[in-house]
Amino acid sequence: MTEAKIREELVQFSKSLFERGYSVGSAGNISVAVDDGILITPTNSSLGFLDPARISKLDRNGVHISGDKPSKEVFLHRAFHETRAGTGAVVHLHSTYATALSCLSDVDPDNCIEPITPYVVMRVGQVKLLPYVRPGDPAMGDMIRALKGEVTAVLLANHGPVVAGPDLRGAVFAAEELEETAKLIMMVRQLPHNRLSAAQIEELLVTFGKS
Incomplete structure (x- = not known):
């Protein structure tokens, strides 16, 4: 796919997320790998209102080479692109339910999205909760690098989700799946509910592969 087409696709997916309430105002940021760097x-x-010509472009060393000034969250994007093999895109949202979950004090920091549906296992996998740091703090990137590419998604405490995928479509779909699962978790967390068993999760991973 040409860079021009990737820019158009980035605008389309971003607009779709905005119009369906997955981001509001100027919240959220998305990056996509291209042959000679990263678009962000x-x-x-x-x-909801991106101009394809003004999307920021970084070279392979993270130097801003064209377009408007890149998102202040560029550190977390670069960390995923550089440590998670096969990452083609990264989606960071402030989506309501995942962000609400990131504010709770009793979630499991090693797996903060319960495996309550097969699709969250298949499309997202294990989700780590990372400690709070201010938006734009380079420490975000350091924390993601420390995971050494072992997960495709994290929740930033009191902030929101970050999801990596093999391409833009896959990253967006996984981010949507994470948000919908967070919504289900918030709905049932005070009620008796079932999680998928270790055997059921293993069957999904063997059949469909790891995220």
Whole structure:
């Protein structure tokens, strides 16, 4: 796919997420790998109103080479692209239910998205909860690098989800699946409910592969 087409696709998916309430105002940012670097949504831009020509571009060393100033969350994007093999895109949202879950004090930091549906296992997998740091703090990137590419998604405490995928479509779909699962968790967490068993999870991973 040409870079021009990737830019158009980035605008389309970003607009779709914005219009369905997965991001509001200027919240959220998305990056996509291209042959000679990374495209990333500009800082303080709205996912609903992107201009493909003004999308930021970084070279392979992370140097800003064209477009508007990149998102201040560029550190976490680069960390996933550089440590998670096969990462083609990264989606960071402030989606309501995943962000609400990231604010709770009793979630499991090693797996904060309960495996209550097969699709969250298949499309997202294990999700780590990372400690709070201010938005734009380079420490975000350091924390993701420390995971050494072992997970495709994290929740930033009191902030929101970050999801990596093999391409833009896959990353967006996984981010949507994470948000919908977080919604289900918030709905049932005070009620008796079932999780998938270790055997059921293993069957999914053997059949469909790891995220």
